[in-house]
Every structure is written in C-alpha cells, then in structure tokens.
Amino acid sequence: MQETSYFHDPIHGHIHLSPLERAAVDTIEFQRLRFIRQNSLLHYVFPGAFHTRFAHSIGVCHNAYRLLKQLFPWQRDQYSNYVMQVTRLASLLHDVGHGAFSHMLPHVNVSGSSFLPTLKMVLNKPTLWNLSSTNDDPITQGLKEHFKGSEGSPIEHEALSVLIIKRIFHLLANGNAKHSGQDLLLGVSAHTWAQDVSSMLIGSIPVTNHFLTCAEALVGDKLKTLPRLDEESATLNNIGPDLKIILSSLVTGTIDADRMDYLMRDCQSCGVNYGVFDDVGLISALSIVCEKSHLKLGLNAKRTNTLDDYLWSRYQMFKQIYCHKTHNAYNVLLELAMNDLAADNKIKPPQSLDDYLKLTDDYIMSRVFEYAQSNPQGHSWAQSFAKRKLPKLLGVHEAAIDDPIWALDPKEIYKASDFDHYPGWQGDPFFITTTQKAEVIRRNKEAQTLPVIYYFNKHQNKYTKGSYLQQSVFFNSELKPNLRLAELSSRLNKRLLYFFKLQ
Numbered sequence: 350m351q352e353t354s355y356f357h358d359p360i361h362g363h364i365h366l367s368p369l370e371r372a373a374v375d376t377i378e379f380q381r382l383r384f385i386r387q388n389s390l391l392h393y394v395f396p397g398a399f400h401t402r403f404a405h406s407i408g409v410c411h412n413a414y415r416l417l418k419q420l421f422p423w424q425r426d427q428y429s430n431y432v433m434q435v436t437r438l439a440s441l442l443h444d445v446g447h448g449a450f451s452h453m454l455p456h457v458n459v460s461g462s463s464f465l466p467t468l469k470m471v472l473n474k475p476t477l478w479n480l481s482s483t484n485d486d487p488i489t490q491g492l493k494e495h496f497k498g499s500e501g502s503p504i505e506h507e508a509l510s511v512l513i514i515k516r517i518f519h520l521l522a523n524g525n526a527k528h529s530g531q532d533l534l535l536g537v538s539a540h541t542w543a544q545d546v547s548s549m550l551i552g553s554i555p556v557t558n559h560f561l562t563c564a565e566a567l568v569g570d571k572l573k574t575l576p577r578l579d580e581e582s583a584t585l586n587n588i589g590p591d592l593k594i595i596l597s598s599l600v601t602g603t604i605d606a607d608r609m610d611y612l613m614r615d616c617q618s619c620g621v622n623y624g625v626f627d628d629v630g631l632i633s634a635l636s637i638v639c640e641k642s643h644l645k646l647g648l649n650a651k652r653t654n655t656l657d658d659y660l661w662s663r664y665q666m667f668k669q670i671y672c673h674k675t676h677n678a679y680n681v682l683l684e685l686a687m688n689d690l691a692a693d694n695k696i697k698p699p700q701s702l703d704d705y706l707k708l709t710d711d712y713i714m715s716r717v718f719e720y721a722q723s724n725p726q727g728h729s730w731a732q733s734f735a736k737r738k739l740p741k742l743l744g745v746h747e748a749a750i751d752d753p754i755w756a757l758d759p760k761e762i763y764k765a766s767d768f769d770h771y772p773g774w775q776g777d778p779f780f781i782t783t784t785q786k787a788e789v790i791r792r793n794k795e796a797q798t799l800p801v802i803y804y805f806n807k808h809q810n811k812y813t814k815g816s817y818l819q820q821s822v823f824f825n826s827e828l829k830p831n832l833r834l835a836e837l838s839s840r841l842n843k844r845l846l847y848f849f850k851l852q
Contacts, residue, residue, distance in 0.1 A: 491554030
C-alpha cells in the first residue's frame with residue numbers, strides 16, 4: 350500500500366501515515382484534538398508549552414512505527430499488516446478520549462454531582478454513548494472488568510477513547526467520513542478493528558481471533574531467529590496473546606511510544622532539558638525474546654543505563670515541570686471557575702458522546718473569560734483566573750503512591766506536617782487542596798512492567814538472561830531481587846498533595 354500523506358513535525362521530521370491512519374485523522378472526532386492542549390494550563394508557566402494532543406498523537410504513531418520496525422525488521426510494509434496497523438492506530442488514537450484540559454473535567458462538580466457521567470450511567474444509556482446494549486459485547490464487558498469497583502466514579506478518558514474509537518471505525522466503514530469503505534479497512538469489519546485497537550489500550554478487552562491468526566503469521570518462521578534465553582523456548586505457546594501483551598505495553602506501558610513522544614515534545618516546548626534521553630539507543634536495544642515458552646520484550650544488557658536515563662528523565666519532568674506549583678495553582682482556579690459556570694448553566698454536563706465531543710479547551714476558556722467580563726466589578730473565580738489572582742501555596746506533601754498516609758483526610762495530613770499553620774485554617778473555606786500524580790514505573794498486571802534484560806555470551810555462543818533489578822543504578826543492591834521493583838516504584842512513583850489558601 351502506497352504512502353499517501355505525511356506531516357512535518359518539529360520533533361520527528363516527516364511522519365508518514367497509511368491511508369487508514371489518515372482517514373482516522375480526518376474525522377471530526379480526531380480533529381478536535383487540535384483544540385486540546387497536551388499539558389492543560391502549563392503554557393501559563395512555560396509560554397511555549399502550547400502544543401496540542403493532535404501533534405502529540407501523530408508523534409506517538411511515528412514512535413510506534415520506529416518500535417515496530419525494530420521488533421519486526423522482516424516486515425517492511427506496516428500498512429498492509431493487520432497487527433502492525435492495529436498497534437499504530439492504537440498509538441494514534443490513544444488520547445482521542447481526552448476532553449477539555451485533559452484530567453481536569455472529572456474534578457468539576459454541579460450541585461454536589463460530577464460534571465462528567467459515571468461509567469455506570471454510560472452503561473445504562475449505551476445508545477447515547479456509542480456502546481452495545483448487549484452484555485456479551487467484548488468491548489462492554491472489557492470496560493466493566495477494567496473499571497470494576499470504580500463504576501460510580503466519573504468516567505475516565507481511557508474509557509471515552511474506546512467509545513470514540515468505535516465511532517471512528519463505524520464512520521470509516523459506512524461511508525460517513527472523508528475517506529471510507531471496506532477497501533480502506535483491508536477487508537476487516539469495523540467491529541473487529543475497534544475491538545483490537547481498544548484492546549491495546551484496555552488490557553481486559555480481548556483481541557479477536559483475526560488478530561491472533563495474524564500475529565502468528567507475523568512471527569511465523571522467524572521464531573528461529575529470535576534470542577532464546579532457555580531450552581524451553583524451543584517450543585512456543587500462545588504466540589498471539591504474547592504479542593498482544595508486548596505490543597500493548599509499547600502503546601501504554603513503562604517504555605512506550607506515548608511517553609517517548611511527550612518527553613521529547615514537552616521538554617522542547619518548555620525550553621528545558623529534563624526530558625532529554627537517548628531514544629535512538631533505547632529503541633535499538635529492544636527485541637522480542639523467547640523465555641519459558643513465551644515471547645517477551647527484551648532489552649540488550651548494554652543499554653541498561655540508557656533505560657535508567659529514560660526513567661530518570663521522566664521523573665525529572667514530573668518533579669520540575671508537570672508538578673510545578675504555579676501550574677497547580679492555575680488548575681485550582683480553573684476548576685473553581687468551571688464549577689461556577691456549570692452551576693450557572695454556562696456549561697452543561699454532557700448527556701451523550703456528541704455532547705462530550707464539544708468540550709475542548711477553547712470551548713471552555715472562551716466561556717470562562719466571557720463570564721469574567723460579564724460582571725467586571727463583581728467577584729468570581731473566573732475573574733480571579735483571568736486576572737491571575739493565584740492562591741497562596743502553604744506547602745506540599747509528597748509520598749509514594751501506595752503510601753498508607755493517603756487514606757487520611759487531607760486536613761489530617763496538613764495538621765501532621767511541619768508547615769507553618771496560620772490561625773483559623775481548619776475552618777477557613779478558602780483553605781483548599783489538590784493532588785498530582787507522578788507515575789514513572791507503570792505497574793500493570795495485564796502488561797510487562799519492564800523488559801527482560803539479555804546479553805550474548807560469546808564463550809558459550811548463546812543468549813543469557815540478565816536482570817535489570819541487579820544491573821540498574823536505581824536499585825538498592827542490599828534488597829532481595831523480589832523486593833527491588835516494589836522499592837523502585839515506591840521511590841519513582843509519587844503522589845503530591847498541594848495546600849493552598851485562596852485569595
């Protein structure tokens with residue numbers, strides 16, 4: 350299949366898209382990402398950080414191309430190969446479910462209720478949200494399983510991405526898009542495409558039999574060329590499911606196309622070097638390896654410290670950029686302003702997927718400033734935001750994401766801290782908190798957390814398994830190997846609680 354179009358990107362240069370990928374990009378559902386910024390209000394702190402999720406998503410698709418080229422060098426045509434197209438499309442569409450200001454909408458409330466519907470509410474009105482009304486639909490069942498226990502919380506953007514992905518493939522299959530038709534879909538049904546692409550984002554959504562068959566054909570007789578780390582690898586089982594785990598981890602995992610792009614894009618746009626890492630070296634060290642009769646993602650031991658550098662870059666970007674106190678102060682004000690707008694019926698909670706798709710940064714921001722200008726002599730949080738009357742930072746509490754302290758009420762955490770407590774803070778309605786999460790190591794039961802480290806033993810003429818848990822400079826060598834990953838996650842995966850006093 351011939352390349353039909355390309356984008357010129359400031360990070361990656363020319364990015365080529367397949368006809369199917371270009372057709373998905375040209376839908377309104379994807380084009381709306383031009384009006385959603387990658388980092389919410391970070392451009393109020395770093396003026397250059399004005400880039401969008403549209404540009405980021407194109408970049409993630411390109412990184413997926415680079416990763417697939419490294420892992421499957423024998424398959425040069427990524428456009429006609431179903432498994433590769435599924436992976437590339439999942440990378441392209443992974444953020445399509447984001448709404449205005451990305452992670453802020455779930456925190457907006459109207460009369461004590463969430464601005465966004467809960468997953469349970471969406472499941473109860475499937476036709477309005479592009480879901481199947483049957484309980485045996487694999488996508489619906491996968492969403493229920495993945496978000497089990499949190500059905501009553503505001504719906505997450507990952508779930509919304511799945512709903513929008515279903516819509517995009519339906520439009521492409523039924524001639525309701527600029528480019529459409531079964532030839533574009535390689536003769537595969539829209540539902541099959543939607544399920545397999547969604548399964549790369551939500552691990553509990555199973556891949557189809559078509560994906561499993563194509564995955565086996567992709568590896569095929571190339572099994573003999575893959576590094577084998579033990580004798581059991583001579584006979585492989587579950588090739589399809591193994592490839593699903595590997596490829597989904599490259600879309601959304603610890604080493605993935607998403608993180609690689611936003612580290613490079615964000616650090617350039619912010620004018621900092623914290624996110625710089627050796628992307629060429631890291632990708633070139635990746636390979637599919639055979640271990641204990643399964644396929645796994647492997648990393649050449651020579652690049653162990655390249656992986657260290659990548660993880661440290663991500664940690665630094667969180668600490669120095671994403672968790673910047675002024676950025677969080679702006680987020681607090683905008684959240685309060687949106688609460689006021691929702692209470693005054695200036696913005697309305699979405700009742701359907703169509704309503705949700707209207708909620709972009711530009712849509713909300715224009716209403717915030719209009720609200721601030723409508724009563725210039727009065728007081729509103731919209732005015733405070735527009736006039737930059739930022740809340741005063743009282744302190745920040747930082748601890749591991751799984752630290753038991755997070756079970757306490759924020760006021761209890763503040764009381765127990767060594768901050769200077771101003772008189773009357775306990776009953777002050779202007780005392781407010783907000784949280785930020787920094788997740789460097791993605792612990793996912795449905796995907797590989799870290800690659801298998803391997804090296805070639807020239808004396809024995811065979812591949813040998815190493816251990817990142819032993820070779821990385823990050824780990825505490827005095828700990829037992831089975832405790833090292835948990836200890837590293839505890840050090841790099843943080844939650845920050847900010848205490849502010851509104852003005």
